[in-house]
Amino acid sequence: xxxxxxxxxxxxxxxxxxxxxKQMPDSARRALRTAQAEGHKLILCTGRSEAEVYPFxxxxxxxxxxxxxxxxxxAGDREISTHVFGSDRMAxxxxxxxxxxxxxxxxxxxxxxxxxxxxxxxxRYRLFQVKAAQSVYDVITRAIGxxxxxxxxxxxxxxxxxxxxxxxxxxxxxxxxAADWLAPLGLRVTPSSLEPADTSAGEITRTDVDKGVALTxxxxxxxxxxxxxxxxxxxxxxxxMLEAAGTSVVMGNGVAxxxxxxxxxxxxxxxxxxxxxxxxxxxxxxxx
Numbered sequence: 001x002x003x004x005x006x007x008x009x010x011x012x013x014x015x016x017x018x019x020x021x022k023q024m025p026d027s028a029r030r031a032l033r034t035a036q037a038e039g040h041k042l043i044l045c046t047g048r049s050e051a052e053v054y055p056f057x058x059x060x061x062x063x064x065x066x067x068x069x070x071x072x073x074x075a076g077d078r079e080i081s082t083h084v085f086g087s088d089r090m091a092x093x094x095x096x097x098x099x100x101x102x103x104x105x106x107x108x109x110x111x112x113x114x115x116x117x118x119x120x121x122x123x124r125y126r127l128f129q130v131k132a133a134q135s136v137y138d139v140i141t142r143a144i145g146x147x148x149x150x151x152x153x154x155x156x157x158x159x160x161x162x163x164x165x166x167x168x169x170x171x172x173x174x175x176x177x178a179a180d181w182l183a184p185l186g187l188r189v190t191p192s193s194l195e196p197a198d199t200s201a202g203e204i205t206r207t208d209v210d211k212g213v214a215l216t217x218x219x220x221x222x223x224x225x226x227x228x229x230x231x232x233x234x235x236x237x238x239x240x241m242l243e244a245a246g247t248s249v250v251m252g253n254g255v256a257x258x259x260x261x262x263x264x265x266x267x268x269x270x271x272x273x274x275x276x277x278x279x280x281x282x283x284x285x286x287x288x
Contacts, residue, residue, distance in 0.1 A: 006039055007283060008222065008229045010066070010215055010241060011274075013046040014193065015234040016251055018054065019269050020126045022143065028274035032060070034288040035278060043218060045211050047193055047203065047237045049107045049164065052144040069205055069237050070214030071164030072109055073221075080221045083209045084108075084162045085187075091157040092185045093166050093204055098153060100172050105147070106156065107165040112147040113156070114140070119149065121170050125194040164209075167192065169201040178202055193235045203237065212240025230281065232274065234258055249277045 011017050011032075018024050036042055043064040044057060050067045065074040073080040085093070097104055103121035106113040114122075119136045122128050127143050128136070141147055150156065169192065171178065179189040186208060192201035211233075219226050231238070231245035234254035242248035242261045250262035251273045259265050266277035278284045 006041060006224075006228065007281075008041045008043060008219060008224060009035060009278075009283070010043045010045040010211075010218075010229060010231045010245060012211075012233040012235065012238050012241070013044065013048060013053065013057065014127070015253060015269060016232050016238075017044075017057070017269075017274065020195070022054065022127075024056070025270060025272060025274070027272040028269075030288060031275040031278045031284055034284040036061070036063075038284060040283060041222070045215065045231070045233075045241060047165065047211075048144065049109050049112065051110045051146045052107065052112060054145075064218055066211060066214040066218065067109065068107060068164035068209075069203075070209045070211050071205075073214045073217050075218065075221055081214075081217055082109075083206060084164050085206065087157065087161040089185045089187055089206070090161050090163055092182060093163075093187065094153070094157040096178060096181050097166070097168055097171075098156075101153075102168045102171045104166055104168040105144075106160050106163045107167065108160065108162050109164065110146070112144060113160060114147050114149045115153050116149055116151055118169075122194075124169070124196070126196070127194060164205070166204040167194070167202075168204070169194075171200045171202070174199045175202045178204070183207075191236045193237050210240040211238060212242075212244035215241050215244045230283075232277065234269075247281065249281075 041063040044062045045066040047069040071083045103118040104115050128140055175189050188207045189202040189204050191197050219229055227246035229245040230247040231241045232249045234251040248263050250258045250265050252268040267273040279286050
């Protein structure tokens with residue numbers, strides 16, 4: 001008989017579980033371990049591909065994974081669903097980005113592809129800050145995992161139909177213009193989840209794929225309703241997940257649009273926000 005008190009906890013990574021020093025607060029680590037011991041299920045729900053997730057998270061022992069903002073949905077070691085761009089969508093994306101030589105990262109399940117000019121352009125993000133003596137490539141690799149630089153961007157559309165997200169920056173057009181161009185093929189553009197964000201940067205994904213859809217798929221596979229799901233997030237790509245879950249928690253450092261959708265806002269990530277929320281929800285004891 002299913003334990004009806006079991007809750008399914010969906011965690012975003014950047015800004016929620018892991019701070020911009022690439023660390024999970026010790027209080028969050030202990031809270032997650034305690035919740036798992038209490039019989040709750042832990043699901044990592046990230047915009048990152050599997051290849052881009054920090055090894056310490058992959059080794060943590062989550063009960064499930066949602067990668068690429070819903071592109072790959074996994075329970076244990078079993079894949080529930082996968083959703084990639086395909087050749088036609090990828091050709092449309094590259095038609096837009098190649099016209100202006102826009103710096104980009106193509107995200108796939110096992111590897112990321114960087115355009116050569118992304119090595120310098122991505123340095124503006126907090127996640128990829130480098131010291132004078134450091135290699136930009138090494139810093140990006142440590143931050144997001146296995147990546148390759150491909151100089152033949154004219155062949156990206158043919159080479160990478162298995163893309164699940166394209167992240168771009170420093171574009172000479174705004175997000176709305178990009179969205180209008182890509183919409184006919186079922187693609188959307190959301191503001192970049194990398195900080196600092198602006199209208200020259202965005203993340204391209206399929207319109208029928210998001211963290212909320214993936215959460216619903218995961219819960220259906222588990223034989224549970226979404227009312228048993230609790231979502232923890234902070235950024236623009238968490239909005240659908242927050243709406244799909246029975247309970248939504250947003251970090252104090254979260255963007256305004258996410259905070260507006262929250263059932264409650266917890267403390268910042270570095271002020272024990274995850275642990276405080278889990279105690280408040282009764283998932284773990286206060287003396288955990």
